[in-house]
Amino acid sequence: MKKTVLLLTALLALGLGSCRKEEDTIKIGAILAVTGGASFLGAPEARTAEMVVEEINAKGGILGRQIELIVKDSAGNPERALSFAKQLIEEDQVTAIIGPTTSGETMQIKDLCESLKTPLISCAAAEAIVDPVARYVFKTPQKDNYVAEWIFGAMNEMGISRIGVVAANTGFGNAGMGQLVKYAPRFGIEIAAAETYDSAATDLTAVLTKLRARDVEAVVNWSIVPAQSIVPKNMKQLGMEVPLFQSHGFGNIKYVEAAGAAGEGIIFPAGRLLVAEQLPDDHPQKANLVAYKTAYEEKFGEAVSTFGGHAWDAIMLTLEAIRKAGSADRDAVRDALESISGFPGTGGIFTMTAADHNGLGMDSLELLTVRDGRFAFYRN
Amino acid sequence: MGSGQLLQYLFAGITVGSIYAFVAVGYNIIYSATGIINFAQGEFVMLGGMLAYSFSRFMPLGIAVVLAVLLTAAFGGLMELVFIRRMKSGSVLGMIVITIGLSLLIREGALAVWDEQIRALRFFSGSEISSLNILGARISPQVLWVLGTTLAVTAGLFLFLKFTLTGQALRACSENRRAAKLCGIRTERMVSLAFLVSAGIGALGGCVVSPLTQTHYAMGTDLALKGFTVAILGGLGNPLSAVAAGLLLGIIESFSISLLPMAYKDVISMVILLVILVVKPGGLFGSSRAAALREY
Numbered sequence: 165m166k167k168t169v170l171l172l173t174a175l176l177a178l179g180l181g182s183c184r185k186e187e188d189t190i191k192i193g194a195i196l197a198v199t200g201g202a203s204f205l206g207a208p209e210a211r212t213a214e215m216v217v218e219e220i221n222a223k224g225g226i227l228g229r230q231i232e233l234i235v236k237d238s239a240g241n242p243e244r245a246l247s248f249a250k251q252l253i254e255e256d257q258v259t260a261i262i263g264p265t266t267s268g269e270t271m272q273i274k275d276l277c278e279s280l281k282t283p284l285i286s287c288a289a290a291e292a293i294v295d296p297v298a299r300y301v302f303k304t305p306q307k308d309n310y311v312a313e314w315i316f317g318a319m320n321e322m323g324i325s326r327i328g329v330v331a332a333n334t335g336f337g338n339a340g341m342g343q344l345v346k347y348a349p350r351f352g353i354e355i356a357a358a359e360t361y362d363s364a365a366t367d368l369t370a371v372l373t374k375l376r377a378r379d380v381e382a383v384v385n386w387s388i389v390p391a392q393s394i395v396p397k398n399m400k401q402l403g404m405e406v407p408l409f410q411s412h413g414f415g416n417i418k419y420v421e422a423a424g425a426a427g428e429g430i431i432f433p434a435g436r437l438l439v440a441e442q443l444p445d446d447h448p449q450k451a452n453l454v455a456y457k458t459a460y461e462e463k464f465g466e467a468v469s470t471f472g473g474h475a476w477d478a479i480m481l482t483l484e485a486i487r488k489a490g491s492a493d494r495d496a497v498r499d500a501l502e503s504i505s506g507f508p509g510t511g512g513i514f515t516m517t518a519a520d521h522n523g524l525g526m527d528s529l530e531l532l533t534v535r536d537g538r539f540a541f542y543r544n
Numbered sequence: 545m546g547s548g549q550l551l552q553y554l555f556a557g558i559t560v561g562s563i564y565a566f567v568a569v570g571y572n573i574i575y576s577a578t579g580i581i582n583f584a585q586g587e588f589v590m591l592g593g594m595l596a597y598s599f600s601r602f603m604p605l606g607i608a609v610v611l612a613v614l615l616t617a618a619f620g621g622l623m624e625l626v627f628i629r630r631m632k633s634g635s636v637l638g639m640i641v642i643t644i645g646l647s648l649l650i651r652e653g654a655l656a657v658w659d660e661q662i663r664a665l666r667f668f669s670g671s672e673i674s675s676l677n678i679l680g681a682r683i684s685p686q687v688l689w690v691l692g693t694t695l696a697v698t699a700g701l702f703l704f705l706k707f708t709l710t711g712q713a714l715r716a717c718s719e720n721r722r723a724a725k726l727c728g729i730r731t732e733r734m735v736s737l738a739f740l741v742s743a744g745i746g747a748l749g750g751c752v753v754s755p756l757t758q759t760h761y762a763m764g765t766d767l768a769l770k771g772f773t774v775a776i777l778g779g780l781g782n783p784l785s786a787v788a789a790g791l792l793l794g795i796i797e798s799f800s801i802s803l804l805p806m807a808y809k810d811v812i813s814m815v816i817l818l819v820i821l822v823v824k825p826g827g828l829f830g831s832s833r834a835a836a837l838r839e840y
C-alpha cells in the first residue's frame with residue numbers, strides 16, 4: 165500500500181512537472197526515418213535537428229522560451245508517419261512538424277496537417293508535396309523537376325540524345341522517373357529504356373546489360389537507396405564507358421566511398437552544402453553552410469550529407485518563422501513561413517510565397533561530380 | 545540476342561542466384577536437423593559482411609574473412625545453446641517465432657554497433673572498375689570469387705554429408721530424430737552443429753558478395769525472404785537442392801529482365817514458385833513422401 169501511494173505521488177509529481185514544462189517550452193515535432201530503408205537520410209536528419217535545437221536552447225531559445233523537439237522514428241513507413249502525425253498534433257500539441265523523410269510518407273500526412281491546420285515542413289523531394297499547394301505544407305529540398313532539367317541541360321551540352329533510365333521503386337524514384345519522362349522531349353532527348361528496380365536490389369548487371377544492348381549514350385539513375393553505389397560498379401564491370409548521371413539523392417559521401425573507383429566522374433545536380441569550402445567567400449550561403457558542416461562533422465565524426473541539410477533548413481525555417489511571428493501559434497507561424505524571403509539555407513536561398521511553398525529556384529542547384537573520391541564542381 | 549549477351553545474362557543470374565543459395569543452404573541445414581525455419585539466416589549474412597569489414601581495417605582481408613566466418617559461426621552455435629536448446633517442450637512454431645525475434649534483435653544490435661551507413665568490403669582481387677572478358681561477356685573478378693565459393697561450399701557440404709560420420713549423423717537426425725537418438729547419435733550436438741555450420745556458410749556468403757552488393761544492417765530481411773523462397777523451391781531438407789534452386793531462380797530472374805520490364809522480376813519468380821509447388825509440393829528436388837512426413 166505504502167509503495168502504491170509512493171508510486172502515485174511520484175507519478176503525480178512527474179505529471180505536474182511536465183505540465184509546468186509544457187507552458188514555457190515551444191514544442192516542435194519531427195517525424196523522421198531514423199531506422200529502416202531510408203535511414204541514410206533520416207538518421208542524419210534527426211541528428212541535425214537535435215543538434216540545432218541544442219545550440220539554440222544553449223543560446224537562450226527563441227522568444228525567451230526553450231525549444232522542445234519531439235522526434236518520432238517512422239522507419240520510413242507512411243502508416244506509422246500518419247499515426248505519429250496525429251499523436252504530435254493532437255496529444256503533444258506541437259507548433260509545427262518537420263519531416264517526414266520520404267515523399268511517400270509526406271503525401272500520406274499532407275491532408276491531415278492541412279485539415280488540422282498544423283504547419284508541416286517536409287524534408288522530402290517530390291514536387292507533388294507542394295504542387296498543388298496546401299496552405300500548411302512546405303518543403304525544403306529542391307524540387308525534382310529542377311534536377312531533371314539540370315541533368316538534361318548538361319546532356320544537351322555534351323551532345324547526348326539517347327539515354328537509359330533506372331530508378332528505385334520508391335516514392336522518390338517513381339517521382340523522379342516521372343519528371344525525366346516528362347521533361348526529356350523538351351530537351352530533345354530520347355529515353356531508350358526506362359526500368360525500375362527494387363529498393364533492396366543488390367545486383368543490377370542484368371538490367372544494365374539490357375540498357376547496354378539498346379546503345380544508350382548515358383545512364384541516369386534516380387534513387388536514394390544504396391543501389392546508387394551498385395549501379396556505377398556494375399557499369400564498370402560490364403565495361404560500359406558511357407557517363408552516369410544520378411539524382412540529388414547521391415549527396416552523401418558514403419555512397420562515393422562504397423562505389424570506390426567506380427564513383428569517379430558521376431555527374432549529379434545537388435545543393436551547395438557538399439562543396440561548401442569550395443564556394444567563393446562572398447557567396448550568401450557560404451557562412452551558414454560552413455558553420456553547419458563544421459558543427460555537424462565535429463559533433464558526430466561523420467561527413468555531412470544534403471539530407472541532414474534538408475532538416476537543418478526545415479528546423480531553421482520553422483524557428484525563423486516563430487521568431488518572425490512572435491508567437492508559437494500555428495496559424496501565425498504558417499503566415500510567417502509563407503512570408504520568409506531571402507533566407508540562406510543549405511539547399512539554397514529560400515523565398516516563400518503563397519504560390520511557392522518550396523521557395524527555391526533552379527539556381528539552388530549546382531552540377532557536381534566526383535573527383536579523387538571527393539565532391540567537386542562539375543565545371544571549374 | 546548474341547552469345548555474349550546470353551552469357552552476360554547468365555552470369556548476372558548466377559551471381560544473384562549464388563547469393564540466394566548461400567541463405568537457402570543455411571535454412572536447409574538447420575531445417576534438416578531440427579525442423580525449424582531459422583528466420584535469422586539473413587542476419588548471419590549481414591553479420592559476416594559487417595564483421596569482415598570492421599576487421600579488414602586492421603588486418604589482411606583473408607584473415608578478416610576467416611575471423612568473421614568463425615565468429616559468426618560461434619554466434620550461431622551460441623544462439624542455439626542459449627535460446628533454442630532451452631525450448632525443450634517448445635513447438636516448432638514457437639521456435640520459429642524465437643528466430644524471428646532474434647533476427648530483429650541482431651538487426652537492431654547491428655544498427656547500434658555499426659550505424660545505418662552502407663559498407664562494402666574491398667574487392668578480393670582487382671577493384672571496383674576491373675572487368676574480365678569471358679567469351680564476350682564482361683564480369684567483375686569478384687563474380688568468379690562468388691562462383692568459386694559457391695562451388696567449394698557445395699562440394700564441401702556434399703562430401704561432408706555423404707562421407708563423414710558426423711555428416712551422416714546429421715542426415716540421420718533429419719530423417720528421423722528419434723531413431724537417430726536411439727542409434728546413439730547425440731542429437732543436441734547435431735543441432736548445435738547445424739546452427740554453427742549454417743551461420744558460418746551465411747557469413748562466408750556475406751563476405752564474398754559484400755564488394756558487389758554492399759553490406760547494410762537491414763539487408764538480412766530481404767535476403768531471408770528470398771532465401772526462404774529458394775529453400776522451399778528446392779525442397780526443404782536437402783541442402784544441395786537449395787544451391788540448385790538458388791541458381792535456377794537467379795537465372796530465371798535475370799532472363800526475365802532481358803525480355804520484360806525489371807519490375808515484373810519478382811512476379812515471375814513467384815508465379816514459377818507457385819506452379820512448382822502445385823505440381824511438386826515437396827519442392828523441385830525434394831520427395832513429396834518425405835515432405836508429408838514432416839511436422840511442419
